[in-house]
Amino acid sequence: MEILLISHDGIASGAKKSAELILGPQENLHVIELTAVGGVGGFATKLIQYISSKITTSQNIIIISDLKNGSPYNTAVSYIINNDLADKVSLLTGMNLNMVLETIMLDGDSVTGIELNTVIGTAIDGISMMQPSDYNTAISTGDE
Template sequence: MEIVLASHSNLAKGMYDSVTLIMGKQQNLHYITAYVDDSVDFKNQLVEEIEPIKDQKIVFVTDIIGGSVNNNVIDLTSQNESYFLISGMNLPLILELITKISSIKDSDSANEIEENLQQVVELGSSGIKLIKVDNSFTEEESF
């Protein structure tokens, strides 16, 4: 199963670079940076970038729901039941996705994959916290 990070500008590349730093190079992780070059149509860029993996099961992760990147990926994923979409890209979500992907089998049904991806979304979302830092907080206490 392949993972494609897609974002406005360079967020997807930054996430890719961060994952590589933390977990090493991931063969199934790819990224697409939209609108970095004004002369490139994102829809065409998307189709071209996934060409080598288009026959695989793919999980797309986009930066923001309702944005043009997400909407173009929706158009693409709606045409293929082996494509899945998660919106709301963040680093904990991507790390969890990479970890979980290894337990998803090619023989798993779309429903089984969606259940696994829902778990990833829930775990990725649980890493979002408001942290109140006051003068009594020290680095030593954070560990």
């Protein structure tokens, strides 16, 4: 399994850095970002090169995008559809650190739709708004 984080400049690299701070180095976690310098064309070239290089050696490529219908997401959708790769490349959107960590911890080369739906559920569960009563509860500290 290969994991590719795609985003507008800085988001994916920040998520990768944070995930590796928590879990240690991840050799199957990669980043491609849309930058002002490279533009959409440069981003698309890197994305195509990455997928082409991994598609024959990995049973699953999981791409996590920052923003649904943003340029990185749209570029990935277009490439996946135009090259009939939907059975080999999974595309998730709404990147957050919970989603990235949960994806890294998936086991094995073959990932099911059920497992990816669990990843999405974990990402959603990590989103909340603190209520005044929440501030009165004990906060556990960890190594993160």
